[in-house]
Amino acid sequence: xxxxxxxxxxxxxxxxHWFPERVVANSSIDHLFxxxxxxxxxxxxxxxxxxxxxxxxxxxxxxxxxxxxxxGSHYLEVLWSVIPAILLLFLAIxxxxxxxxxxxxxxxxxxGQPKPPxxxxxxxxxxxxxxxxxxxxxxxxxxxIYLVNELHxxxxxxxxxxxxxxxxxxxxxxxxxxxxxxxxxxxxxxVWFKPVKDGKFDIVCAELCGWGHYKMKGQITVxxxxxxxxxxxxxxxxxxxxxxxxxxxx
Amino acid sequence: MSSITADGxxxxxxxxxxxGLGEFISTYVFSRDHKVIGIQFLFSTLLWFLIGGLLALGxxxxxxxxxxxxxxxxxMLFSAEGGQxxxxxxxxLFTMHATVMTFLVIIPILAGAFGNxxxxxxxxxxxxxxPTLNMLSYxxxxxxxxxFGASFFVAGNxxxxxxxxxxxxxTMTESAPGSGPAQTMWLLGLTCVGISSMMGSVNYMxxxxxxxxxxxTMMRLPMTIWGMFIxxxxxxxxxxVLTAAGFMQLMDRTVGTGFFAPEGLVVxxxxxxxxxxxxxxxxxxxxxxxxxxxxxxxxxxxGMVSEILCCFARKPLFGYKPMIxxxxxxxxxxxxxxxxxxxxxxxxxxxxxxxxxxTMMIALPSAVKTFNWLGTIYGGKIQFTTPMLFALxxxxxxVLGGLSGIFxxxxxxxxxxxxxxxxVAHFHYVLFGGTAMAVFGAIYFxxxxxxxxxxNEPLGKLHFLLTFIFLNGTFFTMHILGAAxxxxxxxxxxxxxxxxxxxxxxxxMTICAILMVASQIFFILNFFYSIFFGPKAGRxxxxxxxxxxxxxxxxxxxxxxxxxxVYRGPYExxxxxxxxxxxxxxxPPQEGEAGTTGAH
Numbered sequence: 001x002x003x004x005x006x007x008x009x010x011x012x013x014x015x016x017h018w019f020p021e022r023v024v025a026n027s028s029i030d031h032l033f034x035x036x037x038x039x040x041x042x043x044x045x046x047x048x049x050x051x052x053x054x055x056x057x058x059x060x061x062x063x064x065x066x067x068x069x070x071x072g073s074h075y076l077e078v079l080w081s082v083i084p085a086i087l088l089l090f091l092a093i094x095x096x097x098x099x100x101x102x103x104x105x106x107x108x109x110x111x112g113q114p115k116p117p118x119x120x121x122x123x124x125x126x127x128x129x130x131x132x133x134x135x136x137x138x139x140x141x142x143x144x145i146y147l148v149n150e151l152h153x154x155x156x157x158x159x160x161x162x163x164x165x166x167x168x169x170x171x172x173x174x175x176x177x178x179x180x181x182x183x184x185x186x187x188x189x190x191v192w193f194k195p196v197k198d199g200k201f202d203i204v205c206a207e208l209c210g211w212g213h214y215k216m217k218g219q220i221t222v223x224x225x226x227x228x229x230x231x232x233x234x235x236x237x238x239x240x241x242x243x244x245x246x247x248x249x250x
Numbered sequence: 251m252s253s254i255t256a257d258g259x260x261x262x263x264x265x266x267x268x269x270g271l272g273e274f275i276s277t278y279v280f281s282r283d284h285k286v287i288g289i290q291f292l293f294s295t296l297l298w299f300l301i302g303g304l305l306a307l308g309x310x311x312x313x314x315x316x317x318x319x320x321x322x323x324x325x326m327l328f329s330a331e332g333g334q335x336x337x338x339x340x341x342x343l344f345t346m347h348a349t350v351m352t353f354l355v356i357i358p359i360l361a362g363a364f365g366n367x368x369x370x371x372x373x374x375x376x377x378x379x380x381p382t383l384n385m386l387s388y389x390x391x392x393x394x395x396x397x398f399g400a401s402f403f404v405a406g407n408x409x410x411x412x413x414x415x416x417x418x419x420x421t422m423t424e425s426a427p428g429s430g431p432a433q434t435m436w437l438l439g440l441t442c443v444g445i446s447s448m449m450g451s452v453n454y455m456x457x458x459x460x461x462x463x464x465x466x467t468m469m470r471l472p473m474t475i476w477g478m479f480i481x482x483x484x485x486x487x488x489x490x491v492l493t494a495a496g497f498m499q500l501m502d503r504t505v506g507t508g509f510f511a512p513e514g515l516v517v518x519x520x521x522x523x524x525x526x527x528x529x530x531x532x533x534x535x536x537x538x539x540x541x542x543x544x545x546x547x548x549x550x551x552x553g554m555v556s557e558i559l560c561c562f563a564r565k566p567l568f569g570y571k572p573m574i575x576x577x578x579x580x581x582x583x584x585x586x587x588x589x590x591x592x593x594x595x596x597x598x599x600x601x602x603x604x605x606x607x608x609t610m611m612i613a614l615p616s617a618v619k620t621f622n623w624l625g626t627i628y629g630g631k632i633q634f635t636t637p638m639l640f641a642l643x644x645x646x647x648x649v650l651g652g653l654s655g656i657f658x659x660x661x662x663x664x665x666x667x668x669x670x671x672x673x674v675a676h677f678h679y680v681l682f683g684g685t686a687m688a689v690f691g692a693i694y695f696x697x698x699x700x701x702x703x704x705x706n707e708p709l710g711k712l713h714f715l716l717t718f719i720f721l722n723g724t725f726f727t728m729h730i731l732g733a734a735x736x737x738x739x740x741x742x743x744x745x746x747x748x749x750x751x752x753x754x755x756x757x758x759m760t761i762c763a764i765l766m767v768a769s770q771i772f773f774i775l776n777f778f779y780s781i782f783f784g785p786k787a788g789r790x791x792x793x794x795x796x797x798x799x800x801x802x803x804x805x806x807x808x809x810x811x812x813x814x815x816v817y818r819g820p821y822e823x824x825x826x827x828x829x830x831x832x833x834x835x836x837x838p839p840q841e842g843e844a845g846t847t848g849a850h
Contacts, residue, residue, distance in 0.1 A: 017730050017755060020748050029662050033733075036660060040653035047649050050624055055642070060564070060631035067824035067831075068629025072569035076625070077618065084617040088610040091660060096603060098662040103599035125517075167517045168419040169529060171594065171669060175735035175748050178666045184529055184596045185418060186512025202746045206669040206737045208412045210419060211338040214741040 020175040023197040023222060028098035029178045035094070039087060107158040107192050117162035117190060118153060123170030123183045126212035128203055132232060145236050149218040151203065153195060154228040160192045171207035174220060182207050195222040280389070282381035283807055287388050288367030289700060292693075294391065295359040302350035303767045307760075308335065308343045314753075314760035316742045340741040341410035342432075346402070348413030349436065353443045354398065356685055357543065358391065360550040361450050361485075364692055365478045367700065369454055371798035371805065372472050374463025374814035379456040387449035390442055397439030401432040409436035412739065414540070417510035417532050421502040422517055437500045444493040451485035454478055463797065465816030469574075470835070472796055472820040473567065476574050477553025480581045484542045484549075488585070492539035495532060502527075533595055537588035545584045547681060548648075549577055551688035552619060555641045558691050559623055560821045561794045562638035563630030564831055567821040569622040576615035576622075583612040593664045602661045609659035616652045620645065630824075631831075635792075636710030640691030643718050647683025651676055654729065669739075672732025678725040690717070690773070697777075698791045702803045703784030709776040716769035723762030727755055793832050795822055800836050 022030060057063070107115040120139055122129040130151050134143030139162070153159045163172050165183040173180045177193050203218030223231070278286060311320055312335045319325065319333030327339075335343070366384065370377055378384045402408045409432045411420035420433055458471070458479045471479075498509040508524030510532045515522040560567050567573065589597060589605035623645050632638070654676040658664050667673065690713075697705050736749055743749040790799040801810050814836050822833040827843040 017752065018733050020735050029666050032660055033657065033663050033666070036657055036663065040656055044649060044653055047620060047624065048646060051627070051642070051646060054624065054627045055632060058563070058627065058630050058632050060633045063631050066826065067563075067565045067631055069566065069824050069826055070568065070625075070629075071566050072572065072622070072625070076621075077569055077572045080621040081614060081618055084614055085611075088613055088656075091656065092607045092610045095606075095660045095662050099599065099603060099606070102662050102665055103602065167515055168422070169416055173669075173735075173737065175666075180594050180665050180668060182595045185515055186528065187530075187596050189596055202748045204735075204737060204746055204748070208341070208416070208419065208739045211336075211341055211410070211741075213341070213739060214337060214743070215745055217745055 021197075022178060023176045023195050023199065023201065024178060025194040025196050026101065026178070028095075028101065032095050032098055036091065039091070106190055107160055114190075115158060115160045115192075117160045119151065120162040120164070121151065121172060121183070123163070123165040123172065123205065123209070123216070124167050125210050126205075126216040128172075128205075128216070128218040129166075130218075132235070134236065143236070145232065145239055147235060149203070151218060151220045152228055152231050153220065153222055154225045155195055155198060155222050157225070158192060158194050160190055163189050163191060168209050169207045170205045170209045170216065173204040173206035174201065175204060176201040177220075180206055198222050198224070280385060282377075282385045284366045284370050284378045284381070284384060285700075285805060285809075287384055288363050288365075290388050291358055291362035291366060291391075292700075294395070295355050295363055298350050298354040298395075299359070300770070302347055302355055303770070305343050305347040305350065307764060307767055309340070309347060310756075310760040310763045311335070312340050312343075312741060313743070314757040316744060335741075337741040338410065339407060341412075341739070342402075342408035344739055345410050345412050346398070346408045349398065349409065349439075351681070352413060352543070352547070353440065354391075354395070356547045356681060356689075357443070357447065359689055360547065360685070361447065361454070361478065361481060362388065362391070364474075364550060364554065364689075364696075365450065365454055365481075368474055368696070368798065369457055369478055370461070371699070371801060371809055372475050372796055373458060373461060373466055374797045374810065374816065375457060375461035376808045376810065378453050379461055380453050383449050384453050387446045387453065390446045390449065394439045394442035394446065397435045397442065401435035401439070404431040404435060407432065409433045414533075414536060415499065416536075417499060417502065417527075417529050418515060418517075418522075421499055421510055422515075422522065423503065434500065434503055437496050437503070440496050441493060441500075444489055444496070447485050448489055448493075451482040451489070454482035455486065458482075463814045463816055466797075466835075467816075469571070470816055470819050472553070473556035473570075473573060473577075474550065474553035476577055477550040480577050481546045481549050484546050484581055484584065488539040488542040491535055495535035495539075498535075499532065530592070530595060530597060533592055533597075534588070537591045538585075541588040541591065542581070542584045544677075544680070545580055547685055549580065551644065551685045551692075552577070552648075554692040554695075555644045555688050556623070556626070557794075557796070557820075558637045558641040558695050559626050559645075560823060561695075561792050562633045562635055562641075563627045564633070564823045565626055565630040565821075566819075566823055567622070568625030568628070569618075570819065570821065572618055573622055576618045579615035580612060583608060583615070587612055590659055590664075593661050594668045606659055606661045610656070613652060613656060613659070616648075620649055620652070635694075636705070636707055636714055637691040637695035639711065639714045639718075640687050640694065643714070644684055644687040644691065647679055647687060647721075651679030651681075651684055654679065666735065667732055669737055670732040671728040671736045671738060674738055675725055675728030675732055678728065683721055683725065687717075690714070693777070695792070696798075697780065698787030699798055699801075699803050699805070701781050701784070702787055703780050703782075704787045704791060705780040705784060706776050709772050713769060713772040713776065716772070717766060720762045720766035720769060724759050724766055727759045727762075731755060790834075793830075795820055795832050795834050797835050800834055 109115050120131040128149050130147040132145040133139045134145055136143055163181060163183045165185045169182055169184060171180060171182045179191055179193050181189060181191050200219055200221050203220050205213060205216035281287060317334050320335060324333035411433060423430055458475060501507040502509055506524050508527040510527045510529055511522060511524050512527060513525035556567055587605055587609045589601055590609040593602050657667060694705055694710055731752055734752055736743060736752055744753060787803050789803055797814050800814060816835045817838050818833060818835055820835055824831050825833055825843055828840060
């Protein structure tokens with residue numbers, strides 16, 4: 001089977017067939033994935049080899065003599081319960097810190113307050129509405145900036161986003177940022193990450209939200225602080241010059 | 251009442267008089283005989299298996315050649331779109347593929363077909379405890395078949411909010427095509443399946459507890475029966491939750507309650523009236539059943555595989571009691587791990603840690619079972635028959651599927667791979683590589699008992715080999731897609747730049763999937779040919795130990811032509827000092843024979 005799989009994989013260039021490029025500072029998800037891959041890989045190959053060896057050795061066609069008559073072994077049962085238990089417990093404890101970092105330790109300001117979100121992302125069939133707080137740093141005020149499917153964030157800073165939905169469930173998925181969170185109508189949630197590389201990346205909807213689910217695509221742009229500030233100012237000016245009123249934009 | 255008499259072996263004194271239409275109907279259609287009901291379930295579920303497989307090919311076609319005409323049936327089905335699969339139809343395809351496979355194939359084939367057929371035979375009873383209830387449990391499936399089948403044809407072309415049917419998408423009739431009447435049909439179908447399972451579960455529990463033959467203690471039950479018993483318990487405790495939740499969703503859809511809809515929803519630019527609910531509530535209720543259901547879909551398969559492995563390794567099951575404890579452990583833990591489906595749902599992240607630890611621990615009894623299976627084949631005299639090949643495939647595929655589950659249990663990793671093809675790979679390995687392999691093995695194994703004839707071995711091996719190769723070609727590749735972040739349920743993933751390089755791999759998978767479905771032709775041919783023309787099988791063609799092999803093939807009404815009395819455990823193969831390499835459970839202990847009292 002392994003030969004088959006490797007030959008199957010060899011038919012196509014492997015670019016794009018593994019993790020998408022990571023653009024955030026935190027590598028704990030990738031690291032954990034590889035730790036688990038190594039452990040489970042050893043177990044899989046080990047049990048597979050053992051099984052094939054038994055099948056070859058104890059093939060009834062050439063295995064002479066009586067079978068190994070046994071109803072089990074208490075010693076072995078304990079052994080193969082305790083070793084996996086230790087491994088699994090190790091894995092469980094080993095990844096708790098990464099989980100806390102991803103979901104429980106929201107970035108704080110120096111004054112001990114939680115860092116405010118840089119923008120609010122609202123999912124709706126089938127687009128991402130983006131709302132920046134504007135100059136006063138407060139959401140839902142007159143100077144807010146409204147955009148659709150276009151999110152910009154400054155590089156090398158802890159970014160906090162407020163995410164929500166207004167109709168059905170969506171999921172805010174940034175493959176390159178190793179970030180995914182369902183957005184739930186009626187709930188306000190926060191995600192955070194620290195991008196370290198410039199570029200434009202996909203925002204994917206990963207929770208089925210209706211027939212147009214596949215095209216609910218946004219784009220996140222990581223750029224330097226100065227470029228970001230310039231872009232935000234331009235977005236604000238464009239909005240002010242636009243002939244649409246706020247009510248229409250909603 | 252008359253009965254199917256077999257080879258004149260049944261000594262039940264039924265005169266072979268001509269029977270009329272009424273008697274035909276009561277014997278073969280509205281039968282209360284567990285064997286007929288089991289075979290009815292088997293035929294129905296195999297038919298739906300084919301339908302579910304064809305639906306999967308529709309999904310694969312779209313992912314390999316998006317927006318291109320589907321050959322042959324495309325122009326017939328979607329003449330309006332010029333033969334292309336529309337995104338609406340695509341969402342229906344994966345919703346109904348999963349629904350059909352879960353609720354109309356895997357659960358009823360294990361519990362309905364094999365549970366019904368095997369339980370009384372393997373415990374030495376003449377029928378189920380409640381034969382009429384048993385008959386109803388099959389016939390209540392027909393409304394379910396009707397509702398699921400009809401939902402393809404009502405406005406909106408089949409339910410399309412995913413088999414998990416997450417609200418608000420599923421409760422708002424305005425939200426999407428397919429969330430119209432089809433979704434209501436889906437809920438009604440689900441309710442019927444639930445009622446059927448509940449009837450079965452009550453019946454199985456009572457039968458196993460009350461109707462065992464003399465000497466058949468709980469610790470002499472075959473593993474299949476243990477699997478079915480624990481499955482029945484799981485259904486009895488978990489299913490009412492889903493049925494209640496289904497009713498709540500039905501109310502949300504039809505009379506405008508708001509169990510699952512929060513305040514202030516705006517859909518298609520109109521505000522929704524109902525509010526005060528919580529979308530996550532459905533997910534908790536749904537997974538509280540559907541996670542244990544994952545074990546409902548594997549425990550009986552594990553039992554049947556244990557049976558087959560022992561028989562063709564000619565050895566006792568290694569660690570009979572630990573195997574039972576492992577099943578109980580899986581079932582017990584199965585109730586407290588549902589939250590691992592919800593790590594990125596918005597549920598309290600603190601709960602995520604708890605569910606993560608519990609989920610990790612569920613790998614433990616699974617590991618115990620795997621090692622015991624390896625212990626079972628160690629030192630045996632292995633016969634590579636078709637059922638054995640399928641059982642061995644089950645073990646290796648289950649190991650792969652189980653190990654990939656650890657990735658999902660680890661909460662931070664789940665953040666990345668949740669709702670990607672990694673998950674799809676995982677559960678296809680467990681459910682197709684695992685359960686479906688066990689089901690094929692079980693069909694080849696018990697076919698002689700069911701129909702009194704043998705299946706063709708070379709054809710069976712060909713079927714095995716092709717299925718095994720193409721199953722891995724299809725599903726292993728999904729892991730690699732998943733690692734690339736490739737999401738499930740996208741009609742056109744190539745809409746995103748990130749996923750564009752994955753197109754050739756999808757085409758490879760689709761070719762494998764088509765060949766995998768095509769390989770089933772060998773099974774279908776073999777199955778139907780052997781029913782009529784296969785070589786006649788005696789009572790015990792595999793030289794197996796279970797009570798069912800002491801009955802005639804096929805067993806007549808009332809199953810046994812003698813009163814079975816059980817003297818030993820179910821897996822007494824290769825007993826030193828015994829006259830043969832197997833000792834049926836009904837064989838009294840012989841002189842000079844080791845370990846006569848049964849399982850250790």
